[in-house]
Amino acid sequence: xxxxxxxxxxxxxxSYFLGCPATGEALVVDxxxxxxVYLELAESLGLRIAAVAETHIHADxxxxxxxxxxxxxxxxxxxDEGDENWKYRGLEGLPHVLVRxxxxxxxxxxxxxxxxxxxxxxxxxxxxxxxGAVTEEPLLALTxxxxxxxxxxxxxxxxxxxxMRGTAEPGARAMFRSLRRxxxxxxxxxxxxxxxxxxxxxxxxxxxxxxxxxxxxRHAWWAEYLExxxxxxxxxxxxxxxxxxxxxFKEMKRMNRDGMPLLGGVPHPGRLTRFQFQKVLxxxxxxxxxxxxxxxxxxxxxxxxxxxxxxxxxxxxxxxLPYDRPxxxxxxPGRVEALTRALVRxxxxxxxxxxxxxxxxAEGELEQxxxxxxxxxxxxxxxGALVLDVRGRDEYLAGHIPGALNIHAGRVVAHLDxxxxxxxxxxxxxxxxxxSTAISALLAHGFRNVYNLTGGIKAWTEHGxxxxxxxxxxxx
Amino acid sequence: xxxxxxxxxxxxxxSYFLGCPATGEALVVDxxxxxxVYLELAESLGLRIAAVAETHIHADxxxxxxxxxxxxxxxxxxxDEGDENWKYRGLEGLPHVLVRxxxxxxxxxxxxxxxxxxxxxxxxxxxxxxxGAVTEEPLLALTxxxxxxxxxxxxxxxxxxxxMRGTAEPGARAMFRSLRRxxxxxxxxxxxxxxxxxxxxxxxxxxxxxxxxxxxxRHAWWAEYLExxxxxxxxxxxxxxxxxxxxxFKEMKRMNRDGMPLLGGVPHPGRLTRFQFQKVLxxxxxxxxxxxxxxxxxxxxxxxxxxxxxxxxxxxxxxxLPYDRPxxxxxxPGRVEALTRALVRxxxxxxxxxxxxxxxxAEGELEQxxxxxxxxxxxxxxxGALVLDVRGRDEYLAGHIPGALNIHAGRVVAHLDxxxxxxxxxxxxxxxxxxSTAISALLAHGFRNVYNLTGGIKAWTEHGxxxxxxxxxxxx
Numbered sequence: 001x002x003x004x005x006x007x008x009x010x011x012x013x014x015s016y017f018l019g020c021p022a023t024g025e026a027l028v029v030d031x032x033x034x035x036x037v038y039l040e041l042a043e044s045l046g047l048r049i050a051a052v053a054e055t056h057i058h059a060d061x062x063x064x065x066x067x068x069x070x071x072x073x074x075x076x077x078x079x080d081e082g083d084e085n086w087k088y089r090g091l092e093g094l095p096h097v098l099v100r101x102x103x104x105x106x107x108x109x110x111x112x113x114x115x116x117x118x119x120x121x122x123x124x125x126x127x128x129x130x131x132g133a134v135t136e137e138p139l140l141a142l143t144x145x146x147x148x149x150x151x152x153x154x155x156x157x158x159x160x161x162x163x164m165r166g167t168a169e170p171g172a173r174a175m176f177r178s179l180r181r182x183x184x185x186x187x188x189x190x191x192x193x194x195x196x197x198x199x200x201x202x203x204x205x206x207x208x209x210x211x212x213x214x215x216x217x218r219h220a221w222w223a224e225y226l227e228x229x230x231x232x233x234x235x236x237x238x239x240x241x242x243x244x245x246x247x248x249f250k251e252m253k254r255m256n257r258d259g260m261p262l263l264g265g266v267p268h269p270g271r272l273t274r275f276q277f278q279k280v281l282x283x284x285x286x287x288x289x290x291x292x293x294x295x296x297x298x299x300x301x302x303x304x305x306x307x308x309x310x311x312x313x314x315x316x317x318x319x320x321l322p323y324d325r326p327x328x329x330x331x332x333p334g335r336v337e338a339l340t341r342a343l344v345r346x347x348x349x350x351x352x353x354x355x356x357x358x359x360x361x362a363e364g365e366l367e368q369x370x371x372x373x374x375x376x377x378x379x380x381x382x383x384g385a386l387v388l389d390v391r392g393r394d395e396y397l398a399g400h401i402p403g404a405l406n407i408h409a410g411r412v413v414a415h416l417d418x419x420x421x422x423x424x425x426x427x428x429x430x431x432x433x434x435x436s437t438a439i440s441a442l443l444a445h446g447f448r449n450v451y452n453l454t455g456g457i458k459a460w461t462e463h464g465x466x467x468x469x470x471x472x473x474x475x476x
Numbered sequence: 477x478x479x480x481x482x483x484x485x486x487x488x489x490x491s492y493f494l495g496c497p498a499t500g501e502a503l504v505v506d507x508x509x510x511x512x513v514y515l516e517l518a519e520s521l522g523l524r525i526a527a528v529a530e531t532h533i534h535a536d537x538x539x540x541x542x543x544x545x546x547x548x549x550x551x552x553x554x555x556d557e558g559d560e561n562w563k564y565r566g567l568e569g570l571p572h573v574l575v576r577x578x579x580x581x582x583x584x585x586x587x588x589x590x591x592x593x594x595x596x597x598x599x600x601x602x603x604x605x606x607x608g609a610v611t612e613e614p615l616l617a618l619t620x621x622x623x624x625x626x627x628x629x630x631x632x633x634x635x636x637x638x639x640m641r642g643t644a645e646p647g648a649r650a651m652f653r654s655l656r657r658x659x660x661x662x663x664x665x666x667x668x669x670x671x672x673x674x675x676x677x678x679x680x681x682x683x684x685x686x687x688x689x690x691x692x693x694r695h696a697w698w699a700e701y702l703e704x705x706x707x708x709x710x711x712x713x714x715x716x717x718x719x720x721x722x723x724x725f726k727e728m729k730r731m732n733r734d735g736m737p738l739l740g741g742v743p744h745p746g747r748l749t750r751f752q753f754q755k756v757l758x759x760x761x762x763x764x765x766x767x768x769x770x771x772x773x774x775x776x777x778x779x780x781x782x783x784x785x786x787x788x789x790x791x792x793x794x795x796x797l798p799y800d801r802p803x804x805x806x807x808x809p810g811r812v813e814a815l816t817r818a819l820v821r822x823x824x825x826x827x828x829x830x831x832x833x834x835x836x837x838a839e840g841e842l843e844q845x846x847x848x849x850x851x852x853x854x855x856x857x858x859x860g861a862l863v864l865d866v867r868g869r870d871e872y873l874a875g876h877i878p879g880a881l882n883i884h885a886g887r888v889v890a891h892l893d894x895x896x897x898x899x900x901x902x903x904x905x906x907x908x909x910x911x912s913t914a915i916s917a918l919l920a921h922g923f924r925n926v927y928n929l930t931g932g933i934k935a936w937t938e939h940g941x942x943x944x945x946x947x948x949x950x951x952x
Contacts (some may be wrong), residue, residue, distance in 0.1 A: 002683045003683065004685075131684075134626070134695050137694070137695070139691050139695075186663065186690060187662065187690055188663040188688040188691045188694075189688075190666070190688055190691075206477070207477060207478045207497075208477065208478075208615075209479065209685075210666065210686060211615070212615075212664040214663055214664020215615050215664045217664075218613070218664075219610050219611045219615075
């Protein structure tokens with residue numbers, strides 16, 4: 001049996017490619033939307049993708065399952081668990097099998113048993129995989145967002161991101177039961193999860209690619225609760241300290257359940273001439289300025305969003321960019337493909353083109369972001385400027401500038417009404433990246449009196465300026 | 477703890493990168509010689525390579541341990557087990573620690589315990605790795621060529637490749653004892669080996685990146701022998717059916733023990749003008765023609781070796797190319813870097829340059845390889861041509877053209893005296909790739925009456941022509 005983990009760093013997302021050399025068939029589990037990576041792998045291994053399976057309806061990325069099935073003719077294996085809210089729709093025309101707990105399917109000699117493991121989501125399933133060429137006993141489990149290395153999937157995602165009130169606690173209880181049942185499996189079972197460190201789908205994900213049930217049973221944070229059957233303690237611990245869930249998650253859930261546009265390949269946006277660029281802007285396109293915070297501060301086009309090209313590009317794009325308007329990238333030509341993929345992975349397909357730089361714009365056409373040092377910031381703070389701390393809630397609680405308002409950088413746009421237009425706003429994060437993104441959103445929404453604390457709270461504390469802990473003006 | 481497996485497809489070789497984000501230190505285990513992959517990983521993760529360790533003195537590739545230590549200042553951790561033949565030499569000037577069974581070392585929070593696991597080689601050690609941030613209990617073992625997925629390292633490599641008579645059986649017995657001892661470890665221990673499917677360091681390596689001790693204990697081919705304590709049966713089974721060991725292995729062993737030239741970076745051979753090319757050829761350089769078998773057959777420069785660019789390039793280069801002469805690559809410019817790396821990985825450092833094609837050569841300057849169909853081959857065979865089967869011994873025994881001589885393609889040069897110059901030699905393999913390589917070696921050594929059975933024994937059997945099984949004129 002061939003087995004490959006495919007790691008997508010931006011969303012810390014893992015998909016899997018399993019092949020049976022004896023029959024030439026392959027199975028892909030939890031594919032991302034730019035599916036060429038699987039097609040190329042199949043080609044290089046001389047295998048045909050015959051099946052595509054999904055552990056659950058994902059929230060943090062747009063699934064490539066339908067895309068891959070449409071491009072290859074593979075059969076989809078999707079969960080039939082959960083209530084009506086969690087039933088896949090729009091599968092007409094795609095060969096598919098809806099599976100439930102206890103079902104089995106084979107891809108060549110690869111035997112897959114379906115286990116219903118609700119908790120992260122109600123319809124979540126785990127695949128127990130056996131290499132039939134060796135034995136019928138499973139050697140590994142593809143656990144999706146049920147079991148991670150050192151953690152479990154968060155059950156509060158939809159309550160948090162989509163306002164589905166009252167789903168977090170029942171989810172946590174379901175997770176407890178799923179774990180209890182799963183622990184009956186043997187210690188030597190390999191666990192290959194759907195996410196690694198950095199994903200917003202859990203809070204303490206480990207950086208290892210895989211783990212074993214025996215190790216998790218002994219050393220995961222949840223092990224002690226399961227050991228003593230302490231469901232209440234487990235639920236409390238699980239729901240505590242989960243990171244902010246990006247608002248685009250809600251949209252992903254809906255599209256992954258109901259269907260999304262098929263791409264037929266990765267889009268290649270073209271370079272726009274100045275006239276083309278002006279035309280698409282006039283038609284409502286949003287300019288995504290992917291340069292770093294310094295370049296953005298030094299001069300940018302009014303109305304553009306600063307989302308620097310980097311590891312978290314997908315996530316920040318998901319937090320801030322509109323799904324109903326075309327996008328234009330300001331990016332080095334060599335980066336356009338990777339950035340376009342990062343957007344397509346979360347369903348931001350409308351990339352109208354790119355421009356490589358701002359040469360040719362006159363000084364007066366560009367806007368700057370005033371940068372202030374820690375000393376200047378202290379003077380502004382003393383003089384009554386509003387301090388807007390755009391870090392996560394946990395970071396804020398651990399220590400913030402006294403009186404600072406906390407709105408996560410990704411949520412600034414949703415809370416504009418809480419911000420004053422009549423006094424200076426001093427924006428900061430830890431080191432100045434997220435604040436640049438938040439400031440770009442504020443500027444795009446007409447705020448003018450906005451300042452960036454260069455160096456973030458790091459610089460502030462290094463100067464020994466006052467910091468307080470715990471709650472204050474919190475709006476995470 | 478950060479953990480990455482780095483897979484090098486050409487030699488099916490796996491190295492490991494382990495990092496401790498808390499202290500910013502990293503450990504690399506069993507690095508390959510083009511070490512930039514580790515430097516880039518460290519850079520991207522913001523870590524410093526503080527330690528480099530090796531499971532054993534490798535035979536199939538030139539170690540990058542000293543290279544990486546020299547470039548980073550990292551401390552080397554090397555085995556002090558085994559007799560005088562297996563002691564590392566020439567380590568002066570490189571910070572190093574020689575370790576024995578039971579020793580421990582730490583890299584940040586990563587705790588590494590050394591286990592002596594002889595069998596593949598006498599000094600072989602395995603690293604038990606614990607993530608000290610979680611627990612002191614090991615979560616995984618880096619088993620090198622001791623334990624593979626579904627297999628164990630072969631103990632006969634040096635007897636086979638280097639003529640060290642009488643080492644295979646004692647090695648097999650040592651392997652049995654190492655396994656017995658290792659099986660005392662818990663089922664949930666992850667096993668991350670030094671090689672995957674396709675390596676010549678074992679015979680039945682699985683295609684999965686990792687396994688667990690519990691799964692191997694139950695399902696590996698050797699499990700039953702250990703279960704019933706059947707050492708004799710184990711030794712017999714282990715020594716049976718091992719693949720041919722490339723002759724360059726002997727050279728690798730020596731260099732990996734005694735030291736090799738440090739590179740300081742990956743070489744970038746330049747493109748040679750026609751005059752430069754002629755000059756290096758006149759000075760004794762060997763032309764390595766990396767085009768496919770068809771292009772080579774259609775026209776090649778006399779004296780060149782046909783080793784097509786592809787997955788097994790390193791291995792065939794190791795089988796056939798001289799270590800004491802400069803090499804020139806005939807390759808597409810876009811492939812030169814990958815090919816150079818493949819050569820450097822096995823210590824073929826003397827790449828004098830490349831030429832992109834044979835344009836400009838007159839018809840008469842190029843040599844062809846006569847291709848014969850299965851029907852023509854049958855007529856030649858009936859008329860008394862020598863059939864030279866250049867496949868592996870096991871393939872030959874499973875079915876060959878009656879009367880065929882079997883010399884593995886990589887060993888043809890070592891057995892030229894067994895080949896007639898006075899009658900036609902009909903060379904074949906399974907499908908025509910290895911035979912093209914073997915023919916190029918024969919032509920380079922002055923043989924002229926050589927024919928390639930296009931389509932190999934595949935075509936022969938498809939025509940229903942006679943095949944016999946078992947021993948005959950075997951010289952594997």
